[in-house]
Amino acid sequence: MSVEQAVQQLANYIGGDWRPVEGVETLDDIDPATGEIAAVVPLSGEAEVCAAADAARAAQPGWRAVPPQRRARAVLALREELERRRSELVALVSADMGKTLADADGEVGRGIESVESAAAIPHLLKGETLEGVAQGVDVEMVRQPVGVVAAITPFNFPAMIPLWFLPYAIACGNSFILKPSEQDPRPAALIVEMVDSIEEIPPGVVNLVHGGREAVTAILEEPGIDAVSFVGRAETARIVAEGAARTGKRVQALGGAKNSLVVMPDADLDETTAAIMGSAFGAAGQRCLAGSVCLVVGDPGRQAEVRATLVEAASQLTIGPGGDPATDVCPMVSAAAREKVAEAIGQGERDGAKLLLDGRRDAGPAGTFLGPTIAAANPESDLAREELFGPLLTIVDVPDLDAALEFLNGSRYGNAGAIFTRSGEAVRRYRFGAEVGMLGVNVGVPAPVAWFPFAGWKDSCDGDLHANGTDAVDFYTRKKVITSRW
Secondary structure (H helix, E strand, O other): OOOOOOOOEOOEEEOOEEEOOOOOOEEEEEOOOOOOEEEEEEOOOHHHHHHHHHHHHHHHHHHHOOOHHHHHHHHHHHHHHHHHOHHHHHHHHHHHHOOOHHHHHHHHHHHHHHHHHHOOHHHHOOOEEEEEEEOOEEEEEEEEEOOEEEEEOOOOOOOHHHHHHHHHHHHOOOEEEEEOOOOOOHHHHHHHHHHHOOOOOOOOOEEEOOOOHHHHHHHHHOOOOOEEEEEOOHHHHHHHHHHHHHOOOEEEEEOOOOEEEEEOOOOOHHHHHHHHHHHHHHHHHOOOOOEEEEEEEOOHHHHHHHHHHHHHHHHOOOEOOOOOOOOOEOOOOOHHHHHHHHHHHHHHHHOOOEEEEOOOOOOOOOOOOOOOEEEEOOOOOHHHHOOOOOOEEEEEEEOOHHHHHHHHHOOOEEOEEEEEOOOHHHHHHHHHHOOOOEEEEOOOOOOOOOOOOEOOEEOOEEOOOOEOHHHHHHHOEEEEEEEEEO
16 A cells, blocks of 8 residues: 555554554644645554554564574665665655755665664674583573564654664564654655565564554553653653553653753864754754754853854754755744744743844744744753754853853753864863763764664663664563573
């Protein structure tokens, strides 16, 4: 079944079949640039989640018995299909989420990297042995799949984040249920359509259930699901983590962020400004690695220079539809998301923040456009501390690196940060003292490649294991230790 019809009711994919969902509420999937209805999303509930879990549970024993190298070849077949249909997936990410084609292509490329990383599973699954721990006694540790895994993924990376989870989960021998964001689920449906075309992946190994809050609740309560991977807001991540723990499920729940970019007095201002523009305003600021606070270190003259340079650069950015190659700042995912950020800007101004650049002008045909906005604010203001997830950069002046680290470490989030400097001594102090999981040095968006974990700290992650890298293999497998005497 094609997912490319102009307006259609999306179907679930369960046990190798596309299944229309009847008798449930639906949600319109809106093109964020135009406001037009692109698809109708069924809000599945307990019955649909249970059916997917049953199909996944039935398929998992046979899939587990497939040798790891053959599972790796199946993952590589998915990689080839993703590359073959890359432009189609990129266009769909841009149309459904709203981001620019360049951003969408980068997202899909990062997702393909995760598939490539998971293809190394015969090596990554290897265990350990210790011979002769006692007279005639040997000990070995092996990794075995967890069972049935469900992933609940967000709107801001509708292709990449499903590909963080799906390839690792199935490569480790699990079966998989994907519940994508109801706001832009079509890229996930296209990925699963690709899976459906791969003979090496049997029916039931990968399943897709569309839905909203009710589907999430059903996943957390479904006894046939053994582990849950989640990415979303910090508050929701905590709810998911607690719900999964209550029903005995393994959980990795990646939450939100409020990332700070430290500009030192010796930073190359041209290069730094370009990096900050991409970090703060790329994807309209709707990234959990977006730099949303700029900590400017130095004397008042230097601070004024940095502010003026950032405002000038941001004012030159072009706002428009993601599909337009001239666009720098795309629409936000929905009018409601845009309104939330616009209201926060207004409240910040009433609380004393100074707007250096105000992007609250024409919201566009769908009510989703918000231009780059820069505010100078109190370090303890909501603009400086709360995750707002839009094209908003808050500038906070600090006297030195110690003050910057104090601000950074005072956040309840610990996802990412970056420093711009030529000083090795400053970098060493920063990387040693910053209480975040991912750092950039003269890099505005410090996204790790797929062979390393996406390693948020504090409220940016509930659970001990992260997405990607060896953390993914640890999460999607259980360790078994065998002690033998012969």
